[in-house]
Each structure stands twice: as structure tokens, then as C-alpha cells.
Amino acid sequence: MIAFTLDAQGIATLTWDMPGRSQNVLNGESCEALFAAIDRAASDDAVKGILMTSAKPDFIAGGDLEWLLSANEADELFERVMRLHRALRKLETCGKPVAMALPGMTLGGGLEIALAGHYRVAADNPKARIGLPEVTLGLLPGGGGTQRLPRLIGIQKALPLLLEGKRLKAADALKLGILDAVVAPGTEVQVAREWLLAQQEKKQQPWDIKGYKIPGGAVASPTVQQVFMASNAMLRAKTFGNYPAPANILSCVYEGLITDIDTGLQTEARYFVETVMTPEAKNMIRTLFFSMGEANKLASRPAGVPVQRYSKIGVLGAGMMGAGVAYVAAKAGLQVVLIDMAQEAADKGKAYSQALVTKQVERGQLAQDKAKALLDRITPTTDYALLHGAEIVIEAVFEDRAIKADVTKKSEAVLAADAIFASNTSTLPITGLAEASARPANFIGLHFFSPVDKMPLVEVIVGKQTSKETLARSLDLVKTLGMTPIVVNDSRGFYTSRVFSTYVLEGLAMLKEGIAPALIENAGLMAGMPVGPLALTDEVSSELIYKIDKQTRADLGTAYQPRPGHEVAAQMVELGRIGKKAGKGYYDYPQGGKKQLWHGLCELFPLVATQPDVRQLIERLVAVQAVETVRCMEEGVLTTARDADVGAILAWGFPAFRGGPLSWVHTVGVKQFVGQCERLAKQYGARFAAPALLKAMAEEGEAFYK
Template identity: 45%
Template sequence: MEDFNYEKDADGIVTITMDMQGQSANTMNARFEPGMRAVCDKLEAEEGLTGVVFASAKSTFFAGGDLHDILATESVDESTFDFIEANKATYRRLERLPVPVVAAINGAALGGGYELCLACNHRIVVDDPRAVVGLPEVTLGLLPGAGGVVRLTAKLGLLTALPYLLEGKQVRPQDALAVGMVDEIVEDRDALVPAAKDWIKANPENATQPWDEKGFRYPGGDALHPKVKQAILASSAMLYQKTRGLLPAPEKILDVAVNSMRMGFDAALRMETRRFIGLMATKESKAAISTFFFGMNAIKSGKVRPEGDPWKAGSAAVLGAGMMGSGIAYAHAKRGLATRLKDTDQANAEKGKGYSEKLCDKAIAKGRMDDGKKTALLDAITPTTENAEPGSVDIIIEAVFEDIDLKDKVIADTWPMLSEDGIYGSNTSTLPISILAESCPDPSRFIGLHFFSPVDKMKVVEIIMGEKTSQDTLRKAYDYVQQIGYMPIVVNDSRGFFTSRVFGTFMDEGCQLLVDGLAPSAIERAAWLAGMPVGPLQVFDEVSLILSQKVRKTHKALDERLGVDSNFGHHNTATVDVTDPMIEMGRGGRQYGGGFYDYDGEGNRTLWDGLGQYAKGNMDIPMEDAIDRILYRQALETLRCLDEGVLNTEVEANLGGIMAIGFPAHTGGAIQFIKGEGIDQFIARAKGLAEKYGERFAVPDSMFDRLRDDTAKAA
């Protein structure tokens, strides 16, 4: 019991203070079950016991299962079942104690931690926004395996419990109290245990859980209640529409929640265990844990950030009040960063600020902002046509058109605004930072800061290091991106960097499928089944065919200027074959009236009936091949970026691909997708695609050596 401090007071109340030795948080590690079993043995043998309080010596209450152990699980068997059941048995023993048990929640109680709280008779939480409760297992490709699905359904009823089970929401104290996930709030941590003891003294008979009482009824009705039956049917349909059948965890959670109401409580707990261990070794769970837990935490904690003191920008200037510049200004203002929004025309600058006003009004309509916050946000944006005073701006973001001559001029003209400690960022999506830096008096303070559209929704920034960009500038850029609430992905300079290169292959593969003879509707369907948020033809329309063509022409002109052949996008042959003729026909994309789709006056779209003319072949392409072509094309380009040193880490490759360009989240990102498929199996499939569809799927086996080494080390 070294991890559990056991203390009995004069009133017969035992306080169990969890304090897992050698770790910063309490988790269900290998010592948890033996320790909890010993606690239960002692409590059941305790004479004069009147109540039990569970508290924590850590800054959080309980973090749940040990994800390192789950990630290391390669297969499951009856011993896995027995292990999970043994852990759950201690919670059931707590429920059957003849005295009240109270959880004193001093910080985050998530997963197995909140499941412990559910096994208590009463839950008291401190009034601190960090003291969240919830069952986030679904976000890790798992389900709550320590009774969470069964107990939350029984406590709240199916209709109320499902959103918290299927979305993994982490709930703050006041909201948790309102919905019934906790029962009481105290002002500070010192009041938790006294409040728990007071409740025990006032409720000595309240020692039986509702679901163990005779005649228990589920809140809102059982599985046969007409309203509940209707919700079950609707939930199944909505779940498939959302997950596309690619995520097993939500389906299993719904299955357990619904069927738990049709059987005995202990039988439901065993069923929950079966479903849980069925998810433990899945590639979807490993992908989610690797990317969305360990990967995200690595970036948030600054593991890929250069060492040095924290830096914070106090003032900013955004150059260009188009959609990107206006969105960046809004992102700044939302975090209180005072920003000059500069354009060559005052009316355009004012219009750019108006974009923020529209976003504020939408937030107010949804109850997410009030008039005071709107005023403060808008006051932080100053539309102007003039430069700021020399040396007065901490960070400048250039967001003008993707024209290298224009950018050169703007950078040289606005550099004097920069403070002595400031940095200058370009929002270019493809132009080499090292070349743009030639316009700077000090290239070491110049860096790429590539935002994505729409900026208010795409919470990621691709940070591009130029040849002369200093580590000090990278550190400041990293801190700036986190300052405004975005996720930084650091890459090295190259044509198209990382995201634009991979995104280009996605759109091109849509065109390749069209050229090969696959029906346009089937192309979009394949992307949907693969897990992409939008099909490649629709994406092309939204981005605009003309913009894609301009990028190609810009790089061709850059090659001529530098006297080189960059070979940029040389595999994207179908893009040229399909979109150049379409542009000549006046079909430049959605904003130009139509492209791959036709649009009516209300914005509804239908695929253009003239796309068949671009089919040069009449190949019988199985849907499985179409799906794999879309995924493998992007994964291989991501791997090339990693191999070439454009990308530095797998974590950034995975999260950048998901958050910036929509690579299917269920895979855990492109590199994790390769590992999830199995490196040798992936190579074999890629070779098969290359033989059948072209050399763009062919890569040397040596490109996978780094992944093999990482996999071997992990094992």
C-alpha cells in the first residue's frame, strides 16, 4: 500500500490519499490493482468504519490507465481479460461497502480516475477550471474499461450520457454539477476532505448505489422506452455518418451503453471488459494514443522547441488584408495581441477588420462571446495603410499575394518596423524562405509562418526554417504560435515545404483517377470512405484551379531566375492535363463560377457533366484501389519529406498532415498509417500500386529504414 496513504480519524472515517510513487500523476499502473485490493481488504476488515474518502496527493486526482502499457499491447487473451476484471473488481468492492464512499476531486479526474469517482456514492470537486472530469477514452481509440460506460449510463441515463461517452468531453466543475457528473463544489482544495467527511456524517445510510437498489430505473427510460429506442436508432445512423465505419471505439461504446440496460449490472461490466480488450491492440487505438496523446503532448510541452527563455510578442503587424491576413489579425486579437492590419487601400484594411467583426457576431449568436469581449477584440485591430514607427513591432506577418517580386518589395519596405528583439514571418505556402530572406537586412530573423484557411478554424501553423534562420528566431516563432493558441509544426525550407507538397498529391491523385476512367462521383466517394474530410475534386474547386496554376507558373519563373530545375511537383502530371484545359474553358473553381462542380444561386453543387472528356483510359479500378491510391500517394510524399529532411520528426509529420491537410485522423497521420499497416505490408502494397498505376507509388526500400529503426527501438 505504498501508493495509498491510509488514515482513520476519531469518527471512524478513513481517508485514502492516492500518491503513486515515482510518477507525477496517479495512474492504473502495475501496482494499482494489488494496492487497491489491499485497501479494500483493510476497509472490509476495519472495525467501527463509518465512511471512506478518496483523495489525491498529486496536483491532479487520477489520470486513468497507463497508456504506455496499452501501447505496448500486441495481442490480448484471457489473461488480459482477467487483469482488467481484477482492476474493476476493486471498484465493485468499494460500491458494496456498508458505509458511504466519497471522492474528493482536487484536480483532473479522467478515464479510470473518473470511473473511480463513479464507483463512489458522492463526488465533490474543487471550483477550479483545471479540475475537469470525464471519460476521454474514445479519443484514444478505446472505451472506458473500468465500468465507465455502464455506470455513467446508469447514473445519467442513456440520452444524457452518450455525448460524454462518444465525444470524450472533459467537463469543468460547474457544467459537471449541472449535468450530474459531480454532486458538490467547494471553493478550495483544503475544503475538499472536510466537506467529504461532513457529507458522510450527514448521510450515514447513503451507502448503496442507485443501480444496486431494488426497483432501479434508468433516468429517462430503459432501452424499451419509445424515446430511448428512437434515440438508439438515430445515434447509430449519426455515428456511421460521422465515423464512416473507420473508428471501432464509438460503435462499441454505443453497443455497451445500450445493451447494459438489457442485462444485469455485473454482466454488463463483464461485457464492457470484453469490448475494451477487443480495442486495446487495434491499429486505431495505437494510432490515437501515439499521435493524439503522446505526440500532441510532445508538441505542447515544447520537446521540439529550441531551448531558451519563453518569448511573448507584445505587438504585431499583418501585411495584406485579404482572407489570410484578416484571419491572422483575428487570431491575434482573440488572444489580446495588438495588431496593425496594413493594406495598400484603407477600405480594404477596414474590410479586413470587418471580417473579425463578422466572426464575433457569429460567436455571440452561439453564446460563445459577449459584447464586451467583442469590443476588446476589435479594439486590438488597427486597420491602416501606413507603417508603424521604426522599431516598434515585435512580430510582422507578411500575407500578401503569392508573388515573389511583390513579397520582396513588401518585406524590404516594412522591415524597419521590426523591434530590435522582433522577428519577421512570411505566410507563403510554397516559396522558399531562404530566397525571400534575401530581401531582409538580417535573414537570421526571417522565418516562414504558414497559416491555413480558414485561419479561425485551422489551428495549426507550419513554421519554415530558412538557411540563415537562427534557432533564436525559431524559438520565438514557436512561442508566438503557441501564444495565439495554435499548434506549431517545424519544417525545413524546400519547394512547397511539407503541407503544400502533400496536399498537391491528394488533388493530383483525384485527377489521376479521373484520367484513368473512374467516375467523378466514385472518386469523391473513395475519398470519403478513406476518411478525407472532402473529396479531391471539391477541394480543387475550393482552393481554385487558377491558384494551383499560378503556383506552378511561379515556381517555373523561379527556376528560370535561379537557373535550376527544381522538379517541383513533377509527379503531378494529371493536374496539368485536366485543369489547364478547364481553366481555358473558364472553369477556374468555385469562386470563378464553376470548376469540377457546377453551382446554383444558393451554393448547391453538382458534378460538372463535362468531366468525362478527360478520361483517357477505361480502367476497371476497384474501390479498394481508389482508396489506397488516395492514402498511399499522400503517405509516400510525407515519407519523402521525412527522408529528405524537410520534416524533422514523425510527430510533426502525423499531426501536421491531420490538422493542416485533413489526412484521416483514424490513421494517426501518414507515418503512423505506414506503421499501422505494417512496414513490409505497406511496401508490398505500394509496389503493387506502382506496377498497376505508375511510378509515383514507387519508392526505394531504404526510405523506410528510419521507420524500421524507430519501430525496433520501441519494441
């Protein structure tokens, strides 16, 4: 667990090497081993210096979240945290010099342990990152990070790292003063040892020395007071108070740094426990860590299918979506044949990758030779014959069944019999598109999101005839691309497009009811969505919403069920206000100016005299998405709560603090949510009616998560 060796010069080396794990983490066993090693090193007179390092490529990846959440009571968790604090205080106050040799990743609790050393040297490892990312999972550092980091580098430099969870390269950590040295990989232990041997006097941390002053100013200084005021204001504007963790981090730093370090650590422990116990933290940990991890490990991959190794893929359609797919594939090391109807269009698609890598080269993020190699892997063409040898083809042409059928047949005429054909459609059912295929078992949906280079999700859609082998091999491609898959069954709109639309349509319904446009937009933001529903409608365009609704109406006939928002979209299309691409929609988009809500909205949709409380609007905007997600579960479009929640957060920005639509139902309580649905259905219509699945779960006391 933690090997202890003592050499002839009195240097005790504590080497982390947790068995059965690829990375070291803080959990019950490793903490006990750490406490014992610290006690031994601190109390042994033969020990003149202490060196801590790792036998694994990384130092410590952070805390074991399963162990963290296993504490059922606040006082139990508080004692766990305080034991770690006491141990690290013993380490840094024992009088012996302590050096930390960091070979790679040093995150969360790993960095907090490193900060308890008097000297930190890291390997110049390009893959290594150093930071305190706890806030990204709804937590705050609980191993002294909110107290030691600002005392080491100053409050102004520490707050952005704590509040944003930035992961720094070693060189950047050195510039900030978090590290004392960055050396060639493999030499960090020797450099740390040499530093220890050079120490002749009793070592203390700066904050334990009489007369110590916080770098850059104490909490009470006017400059730092302004920093706290600005941070509070920006935090409120960005999160609307929905996320406890960043607010508690600010309180930890403020309250802790007006006291001594030991009192500050107690303050941190209290805030840490309070934060862990919040539903927001539990939701974020469940979805962003556990569920995301399962999805990335291909938990939905059928067993017994050999892993597919990809070397060459085809991409049909060189528009923004196809160009983005080509880029991420080439970045992953695959040969890409990018096909369009005209060579000029295909070349333009490759130019998208050229622009991306040029920026990266200019910023020093990508070497020139690697940029050239990436671009060389993309072949823009009009010739389908070049698809020969491709293991998969991804179609990203217009949402037109005839065009898609044509390119399917042209591709299959060249492809090997076992090659996969995937459609990137966002709305057309895969089973219907597969009718154009001579091998429907090899036909699947791979729905990417724009811009592909920034959106990590792929919605994998299984048609009625899609084989388990095709599903497994398609998931292998998603993993090869470094993206996150969710698996859904075929249906109109699949999952993401279907549920996403309920958010924008509910906003349009509110507009029709006479609710003030600004109030609707603010309700969306306050609910935790990245953009208000009217602005989001402008982004996707009212015209697209209108066309999809028109096609759905024609396809479903008497089974079609309209939503009030569709009528609003149709009105805007009639007025030519189709959205941002036209320069006018629910907003006006003046050239060189800031967008503003169109003043004519209140004339087109007169305001009611009494406007609703914003909390009512928030409830509707969140509930309508959750209800539709449950319907997707009921109909078998979704088969796991994991995919529902991961997909919602990554695809359309469902609020992370709610954990996803089904996590939110879990947080509210299934029985309570059924009651909420029944009340909303009476007020606003059948779109809010609780699905039978939800009612059955409420009666049987079941939940989507244990």
C-alpha cells in the same frame, strides 16, 4: 500516492497526490495504492464514510497510456482491467457511503472512479472539464464508464458523451445528473464531508437496488431501440467503419445493459482489450497523444536559447489569413499592429475579430469586458512606424515575391536588430524570400492554416540562413499562441502543401482515367479523408492549382515532373469552372441549394466501361500521400516522423485512425509498403515509386517507429 486519514467522526479521506507529476493518473503504482486504500476503508469498522479527493488542482486526468500499452498480452491487460472493476465494485458495495470531491479536471478513468461513488460534488472551476474522452484516442472507457454512466443518467443522454468524447463544464455535468452538486472552489471537500455525516443508512448504487430501472428506458424499450438504430446508422455514415472504438462502445452499452452490472463490466473489459490491441488505437494514441504532446512541448526547439517572451507583434496583410493571425495573437494577450495598404482594408481585418468575439459574447462564452480588451489590443493601420517595439512581424500578403520583398524592407527599417521577420507563404521557398532581408538569419516561415482561429497547426519553415535562435524564438511564439508547431526545412511547397496536393491531384488523375466522379468522391470519404478530392479541389480552386503548377514548371525547367491531375485542372480553368468561389467547378453551387456534381464531367471525361473496385481507389489516395511524405523525409524536408504525422492530421485531415502517413506505412509494414508502391508504380506511374530511403529501410528491417 494516496494519503489515508481517519477523523474522529469516522470519515476516511483518501487523497490522491502522485509525486513528481502535475496531474494524478491511473497507472500500475497508483492502482495498487487505490486497491490498498479501498481494502482498508471497506474492511475497517471504524470507518463510517469514505471521501475521495485530490491534493492537486485536478482530480484524476485519466489513464497513463504508456502503462496501458505496456501490456503485451490480451489476457494480461484483461486482468488489469478486471482488478480495477473488482476494486471499484468493492468500494460501491461495501455499504458505507462514498463521496467524491472533485476540485478540477475529472476525465476518463478519473470520472470512472468518481462514478463508483454515491455522491459527487465538484468545484465551480471554470477550467475544469468532466467527461470520458477515450474515443478521441481510439479507445473506449475501461473503468466502468460504459456501464455506470448510462445506468446513472440513461442511455439516450450517455451515448453522445461516450461516442463523441465531450468534455463538460461542471454546470452541464450537474444538469445531466452526473454530479450531485457544484460548489464554490475550495469548499467541495467540506460539502462532501457534510453529506457523508448526514447519511444514516447503508448506501447502495441505484443499479444494486432491487427493482432498479434504467432512466429513460431499458435497452429493449422501443424508444431506446430507435436510439441504437439511429446511432449505428449515423456512426456508419460518419466513420465508414474505420474506427473500432465507437462501434465497440455501442456494443458495450447494448450488451452490458441487458445484463447485471458485474456481467456488464466483464463485457466492457473484453471490448476494451480488443480495442486497445487494434492498430487504429495504437496509431491514434501514438500520434494524437504522444507525438502531439511532444510537438506542443516544443521537442524540436534548439537547446540553449533563452525563452522569448512576447508582448507585441506585427501582422502584414489584413485579409482572412492576416486577420486570423491578429485574432489569435490578441486572444493570447499580445498587442497586435495589423497593417494593410488601405485603412479600410486594415479596419476590415479587425472587424473579423469583432465578429468572432461578438458571437462568443452572445453565447456566454466571453465576458463583455474581456471582449473589449481583446479588440483594444489590435491596432489597424497603414503606418509601418507603429511596428516599433514588435518582437516579430508575420507577413501574410499576396503570394507575390515582389510584394513580399517590399513589405520585408519596410518592416525591417522600423524593427529592432534582433526582431524576427516571418512569412506566412504556403508555397514560395523561404530561402528565396529571405534574399530581400537585410538579416536573413532572422527570417523564417510561419505557415498558418485557414481559418486560423480553428486550425491549430503552424508549419515552421527553416531557411538555409535561418539561425537556431530564430527557430527557437519562433517556436516560443507558436506556444504563446496556444498552437501546435511542426518544424520543416525549406523546399518548394514545404511539407503540408506538397503532400496535400498529391491527394487532390490523384483524384483529378482518376477523373481523367474515366472513373465516375461520385465513385472518386466516395473513395476519398471511405479512405477517411474529411472531403472528397474533387470537392476539395473546388475549395482551394483549380485556378490556384494551375497557377502553382505554371510557376513550378517555369522555376524547375527540365527538372519539372508533371502529374496527370494538372492537365485536368488546366482544362477546368479554360472552361471557367475554377471552383466554389466562382459558383462552378467540379460541382455546381446553386444559390440557396445544395452543391451537386457537375453533369458535364462525364462528357468532358468519358467513363470507362468497367469501373474499378472502390478499394483500389482508396489504396491509391492513401498511398500517394504516404509515398510523398517518405520523399520529404528522404530529402530532409522532414526530420522526424512525429512532425510528419501530426502535421498531416492537423493540416489537411489525413485520417486519424491511420495515425498519419508514416504511421500508416508502419502499420502496413515497410517491406509490404515497398511492394505496394512497386505494384502501383507499374500500373499508374512513377509518382508511386518507392523512394530509395524506403527500400533501404525494408532491406535493413528498419521502421519509422519502434
